[in-house]
Amino acid sequence: MIRVFDFRCSNGHTSEHFVQNETAVQCPQCDQLALRMPAAPRSKLEPFTGAFPGAADKWVRDRESKMAQERHNMEEHGTYK
Numbered sequence: 317m318i319r320v321f322d323f324r325c326s327n328g329h330t331s332e333h334f335v336q337n338e339t340a341v342q343c344p345q346c347d348q349l350a351l352r353m354p355a356a357p358r359s360k361l362e363p364f365t366g367a368f369p370g371a372a373d374k375w376v377r378d379r380e381s382k383m384a385q386e387r388h389n390m391e392e393h394g395t396y397k
Contacts, residue, residue, distance in 0.1 A: 323350035 317336065324330045325343035331350065333341050343350040362369055 321355065322353045324353050325350040 318334050319336075320332050320334050322330060322332055323341050323343070325346060325348045327343070327346050327348060329343050329345045329350070330353075331344055335341065335352075339352045340349050342348070360369060361367065362372070365372060
């Protein structure tokens with residue numbers, strides 16, 4: 317899979333290149349070896365809670381499941397077990 321990465325040479329020139337798995341390319345400005353720079357990780361957070369998408373949904377599902385189990389125990393045994 318070909319992706320775009322940032323590369324920087326020892327002279328400080330930064331450039332983007334479409335590569336597969338290469339960690340070094342020739343700098344287009346000075347023809348020196350340019351090394352691939354680490355990329356910032358991508359993360360998508362919910363805008364209001366700051367949690368990862370689906371985290372709140374999982375909490376609601378788990379809570380509803382627990383509440384249903386407690387209602388069932390209350391009806392059968394008369395206690396919240």
